[in-house]
Amino acid sequence: MQPEPHSELSAADDPESSSNTLPWRWLGRPWHWLRSWLTRLSMRQLFVLAVLAGLGLPGVLVTLVNREFRRQELENQFRIEQERALEILSLGMRQPLWDLSRLTGKPLVESVMKDERVVAVRIDGSFSNEPFLAAVEPSRQTGQLARLTRQVFYDGQSIGSVTIDFDDGHLQARLAKQTVEYTLLIVLELTASLGLILFLLDARFLRPLRRLSLQASALTQRVFQHAFVWDRSDEIGDVGRQLEWSRRELLRLFDELHHKNRELELDIIERKNVEVALRASEGKYRELFLSNLDGIFVVDLDGRCLDANPAMEAMLGYPTGRLAGVESDQLVPSRWRDYDRDMRHRVLLDGHCGEYEIELRCYDCSVIPVSAKGVLMRDEQGRPVGVWRIMRDLSERQASAAQMELASKVFDNTTEAILVTDQDSQIISINRAFTDMFGYTPDQLVGRDTEVLRDLERDGGAYALARQSLLRDGAWQGELPLCRRDGESFTAWVQVNVVRNVTGQISNVVMLMRDISAIKVANERILHLARFDALTELPNRAYFRELVDAAITATARHDDRFGLLFVDLDHFKTVNDSLGHAVGDALLRGVAQCLNEAIRAGDVVGRLGGDEFVVLLQRVDSNNDAAFVAARILERLAQPFRIGEHELVVTPSVGIALYREDGEDYDTLIRNADAAMYHAKESGRNNYQFYTADMNARASEILLVESQLRRALERDEFVLHYQPQVDMRSGRLVGVEALIRWQHPERGLVGPNQFIPIAEERGLIAAIGNWALREACRQNKAWQRAGLPAIEVAVNLSALQFHHQDIANFIAAQLAEFELDACHLCLEVTESIIMEDAESTVSTMSVLKQMGLRLAIDDFGTGYSSLSYLKRFKADKLKIDRSFVADVPGDSDDSAITRAVISLARNLNLQVIAEGVETAAQWQFLQSEGCDEVQGYLISRPLPAAELGLRLAAGEWLGREILA
Numbered sequence: 001m002q003p004e005p006h007s008e009l010s011a012a013d014d015p016e017s018s019s020n021t022l023p024w025r026w027l028g029r030p031w032h033w034l035r036s037w038l039t040r041l042s043m044r045q046l047f048v049l050a051v052l053a054g055l056g057l058p059g060v061l062v063t064l065v066n067r068e069f070r071r072q073e074l075e076n077q078f079r080i081e082q083e084r085a086l087e088i089l090s091l092g093m094r095q096p097l098w099d100l101s102r103l104t105g106k107p108l109v110e111s112v113m114k115d116e117r118v119v120a121v122r123i124d125g126s127f128s129n130e131p132f133l134a135a136v137e138p139s140r141q142t143g144q145l146a147r148l149t150r151q152v153f154y155d156g157q158s159i160g161s162v163t164i165d166f167d168d169g170h171l172q173a174r175l176a177k178q179t180v181e182y183t184l185l186i187v188l189e190l191t192a193s194l195g196l197i198l199f200l201l202d203a204r205f206l207r208p209l210r211r212l213s214l215q216a217s218a219l220t221q222r223v224f225q226h227a228f229v230w231d232r233s234d235e236i237g238d239v240g241r242q243l244e245w246s247r248r249e250l251l252r253l254f255d256e257l258h259h260k261n262r263e264l265e266l267d268i269i270e271r272k273n274v275e276v277a278l279r280a281s282e283g284k285y286r287e288l289f290l291s292n293l294d295g296i297f298v299v300d301l302d303g304r305c306l307d308a309n310p311a312m313e314a315m316l317g318y319p320t321g322r323l324a325g326v327e328s329d330q331l332v333p334s335r336w337r338d339y340d341r342d343m344r345h346r347v348l349l350d351g352h353c354g355e356y357e358i359e360l361r362c363y364d365c366s367v368i369p370v371s372a373k374g375v376l377m378r379d380e381q382g383r384p385v386g387v388w389r390i391m392r393d394l395s396e397r398q399a400s401a402a403q404m405e406l407a408s409k410v411f412d413n414t415t416e417a418i419l420v421t422d423q424d425s426q427i428i429s430i431n432r433a434f435t436d437m438f439g440y441t442p443d444q445l446v447g448r449d450t451e452v453l454r455d456l457e458r459d460g461g462a463y464a465l466a467r468q469s470l471l472r473d474g475a476w477q478g479e480l481p482l483c484r485r486d487g488e489s490f491t492a493w494v495q496v497n498v499v500r501n502v503t504g505q506i507s508n509v510v511m512l513m514r515d516i517s518a519i520k521v522a523n524e525r526i527l528h529l530a531r532f533d534a535l536t537e538l539p540n541r542a543y544f545r546e547l548v549d550a551a552i553t554a555t556a557r558h559d560d561r562f563g564l565l566f567v568d569l570d571h572f573k574t575v576n577d578s579l580g581h582a583v584g585d586a587l588l589r590g591v592a593q594c595l596n597e598a599i600r601a602g603d604v605v606g607r608l609g610g611d612e613f614v615v616l617l618q619r620v621d622s623n624n625d626a627a628f629v630a631a632r633i634l635e636r637l638a639q640p641f642r643i644g645e646h647e648l649v650v651t652p653s654v655g656i657a658l659y660r661e662d663g664e665d666y667d668t669l670i671r672n673a674d675a676a677m678y679h680a681k682e683s684g685r686n687n688y689q690f691y692t693a694d695m696n697a698r699a700s701e702i703l704l705v706e707s708q709l710r711r712a713l714e715r716d717e718f719v720l721h722y723q724p725q726v727d728m729r730s731g732r733l734v735g736v737e738a739l740i741r742w743q744h745p746e747r748g749l750v751g752p753n754q755f756i757p758i759a760e761e762r763g764l765i766a767a768i769g770n771w772a773l774r775e776a777c778r779q780n781k782a783w784q785r786a787g788l789p790a791i792e793v794a795v796n797l798s799a800l801q802f803h804h805q806d807i808a809n810f811i812a813a814q815l816a817e818f819e820l821d822a823c824h825l826c827l828e829v830t831e832s833i834i835m836e837d838a839e840s841t842v843s844t845m846s847v848l849k850q851m852g853l854r855l856a857i858d859d860f861g862t863g864y865s866s867l868s869y870l871k872r873f874k875a876d877k878l879k880i881d882r883s884f885v886a887d888v889p890g891d892s893d894d895s896a897i898t899r900a901v902i903s904l905a906r907n908l909n910l911q912v913i914a915e916g917v918e919t920a921a922q923w924q925f926l927q928s929e930g931c932d933e934v935q936g937y938l939i940s941r942p943l944p945a946a947e948l949g950l951r952l953a954a955g956e957w958l959g960r961e962i963l964a
């Protein structure tokens with residue numbers, strides 16, 4: 001049989017196979033498999049297998065053979081016992097059969113049946129076919145039945161037969177039991193043998209083998225320190241000792257190897273160190289060459305550049321590597337070439353040359369000054385191979401020398417005084433300007449301490465503070481009081497800087513000083529002007545605010561109170577307008593002085609502008625304190641002011657607001673004091689009022705009225721009422737005054753005093769006044785067209801209408817539109833309107849006059865009309881204010897004024913009309929004084945247009961006696 005081509009172990013591979021080739025070849029593949037399987041088994045498994053094969057198989061064979069012997073033995077014995085039982089029965093039954101006595105045969109049968117193995121007994125007689133005797137126990141049958149029959153002979157003659165059925169169950173059971181017992185014995189023996197064999201195998205063979213294996217693996221892992229101890233004298237002990245010998249040998253070899261290695265390593269390290277040192281030294285020199293700030297280049301003996309460091313390339317502006325190969329002569333301008341060559345030769349002769357200065361040509365052909373040095377370069381044998389050339393750029397040094405010269409010139413020629421000290425404040429140097437400013441020459445000051453310049457009286461620690469800042473920050477600037485040589489003190493603006501040496505220590509201090517005495521004076525003046533009112537020298541609005549803010553801060557800290565008084569002069573404008581600004585200014589100065597006299601030390605009076613003054617009362621313990629000062633102000637101002645030939649009386653209105661109840665900031669306080677001042681004005685002027693929350697309500701009301709007035713204009717809610725004016729002599733109606741009313745949707749008819757001032761203040765008066773003018777023109781023409789006699793309608797003009805719009809054009813347009821003759825329109829302007837800008841009033845009034853309009857001066861006597869202007873105003877009428885008329889003839893002053901006005905009008909050839917005439921006495925007084933016309937409730941209240949029209953049509957005021 002050929003070997004399997006893919007068998008695991010071919011004959012050629014297996015050395016053993018050659019010797020066993022022929023006998024085992026026929027086994028072929030199964031044999032190889034078995035061998036391979038066996039080789040994979042552990043030694044323990046192999047031994048178990050061997051024991052089982054060597055002891056188990058014989059045990060099984062012996063058991064089987066033994067069983068067979070026993071079976072035959074038991075069967076033979078059983079057969080003998082059967083024969084014997086059959087023999088006994090046949091003999092025992094001879095007599096009963098012969099006698100045919102069943103009774104005698106029966107006990108014998110029963111005794112046979114006693115044997116457990118007998119299943120049935122049958123006795124047959126030859127005389128009958130029926131069994132002579134029979135007994136059966138079928139339950140006894142457990143195995144196979146064996147039936148044995150024997151003839152019964154009597155006297156040689158068969159008289160019957162006996163039959164016994166035997167069961168072999170007992171026999172089989174016994175055989176099985178014995179087999180089991182034997183098998184168990186064999187297994188027990190086998191187990192004991194196996195255990196003993198395995199124990200011995202493990203103790204004597206496997207464990208030593210494992211130890212050997214561990215020791216061998218220790219050797220492979222180079223663990224040689226621990227000795228292998230073997231005290232056995234068998235083969236394993238021999239192997240162990242051999243292993244221990246190998247260990248020692250290896251240990252020695254490795255020690256030797258280690259030692260050699262260490263020597264080798266030290267050798268290598270030493271070589272490396274030498275190499276590193278060599279490289280470091282070479283690198284150091286190379287580094288020195290490359291990083292040197294001086295330019296270095298190497299030239300050969302012919303002067304050609306071999307190598308140049310970056311500083312050299314940078315100095316000459318050459319790109320990297322481009323200097324190599326360049327001739328020395330190329331780098332030197334022609335005028336220096338010979339000199340440079342000489343110096344190179346000197347190097348070749350002497351080994352070096354001293355430092356010399358030449359010029360070098362740069363890459364861009366520019367020329368720089370350098371200082372040059374040369375050192376001879378030799379090879380290892382000491383032969384000259386080239387020259388080290390070391391160059392230093394002198395451009396910067398030369399530039400800085402120039403700069404130094406420049407600085408020195410600047411130092412000497414600058415207008416600021418300069419002083420230089422050392423670190424101990426000892427003066428080193430001063431410039432010319434310093435000498436001019438302080439009066440010291442350098443000889444008098446150098447070496448002295450700067451203390452000599454200090455003004456100790458005014459210093460106040462400023463110098464020490466400046467010195468501290470200087471040491472901390474290295475610089476300081478600010479004002480310092482200084483002293484000139486002659487002792488004169490002055491303020492200088494000083495800038496100080498420290499100069500530090502290379503170690504960072506202060507080496508010098510430089511001080512620049514400018515005399516700012518004049519600037520300071522100017523600044524103080526500017527500051528004063530910025531803070532104080534030029535006219536009164538009182539704090540102005542901005543500065544007063546600062547003072548109040550400061551008071552708030554101080555008072556808030558101490559939880560105190562202070563007061564703010566808002567003082568406004570009543571009718572100051574009139575004084576100003578009528579008597580001129582010079583008088584007005586003098587009056588304001590007088591008031592300012594008066595206010596200053598009325599307050600306590602520490603309190604402040606300020607002027608907000610115009611005739612508005614404010615007083616800051618620094619400490620107010622109760623409302624009474626503020627009231628007391630306000631009352632004193634009223635009292636002082638009540639004294640007449642004598643200005644030139646004028647004696648003027650001003651009445652102030654004072655509003656008081658207190659910090660904190662009336663406000664915690666300036667704006668609130670001033671607003672509330674202002675509101676209180678307005679309240680004082682409304683309450684009849686010349687009094688003071690404390691601020692109350694209602695006053696703000698009043699302000700809100702004003703805002704409400706303003707918005708309602710705008711709406712009223714849009715919705716045409718205004719109406720004019722007309723009050724008759726009659727001629728005193730004839731009693732005839734000559735004209736009417738148009739007086740505006742507001743037909744308010746909720747409040748009903750509202751009089752002009754309740755909205756005209758607001759309209760004036762909020763800029764609505766022009767629109768409202770224009771409406772009144774237009775409506776008066778329209779109504780007058782309507783009356784004329786209705787056939788009523790032509791009358792003059794007088795319309796009030798406000799200042800805004802008069803001064804800030806082209807009133808003449810507007811009126812001309814109305815007259816033209818309604819085709820009304822100008823002579824039927826009279827314009828009433830108040831004395832104060834006229835005096836606000838008297839010159840322009842004169843020109844406007846002459847234009848209006850030329851248009852043919854009539855002009856009346858309203859409220860005459862309340863202002864300060866200049867009589868010279870009165871003449872030029874070209875007015876037709878003077879209207880005596882009803883405040884004078886009210887108390888005539890009872891009040892002698894008012895009567896005198898009224899009389900004077902009438903006489904003035906007459907002298908100036910003007911008509912005169914008195915308003916507010918309510919009584920017959922007033923009428924008679926006015927008539928007796930020669931007043932031309934009157935207007936008042938005595939004649940009629942102002943009437944709606946329709947009613948006036950009806951009454952005119954009914955013939956009223958046609959000359960009947962008024963008093964009749």
Ligand SMILES: Nc1nc2c(ncn2[C@@H]2O[C@@H]3COP(=O)(O)O[C@H]4[C@@H](O)[C@H](n5cnc6c(=O)[nH]c(N)nc65)O[C@@H]4COP(=O)(O)O[C@H]3[C@H]2O)c(=O)[nH]1
Nearest residue numbers: 739740751752753769772796797798916917918935936937
């Ligand atoms: N106690 C008393 N009063 C008398 C008597 N006779 C007339 N009056 C009132 O005196 C005021 C006269 O007008 P005014 O002095 O020009 O003073 C006017 C005038 O300055 C202004 N005003 C009225 N209508 C206009 C207008 O259309 N335009 C402008 N700018 N102001 C107007 O409103 C002021 C007040 O006007 P009214 O309330 O209508 O008050 C009117 C009139 O009703 C009298 O016998 N006794």
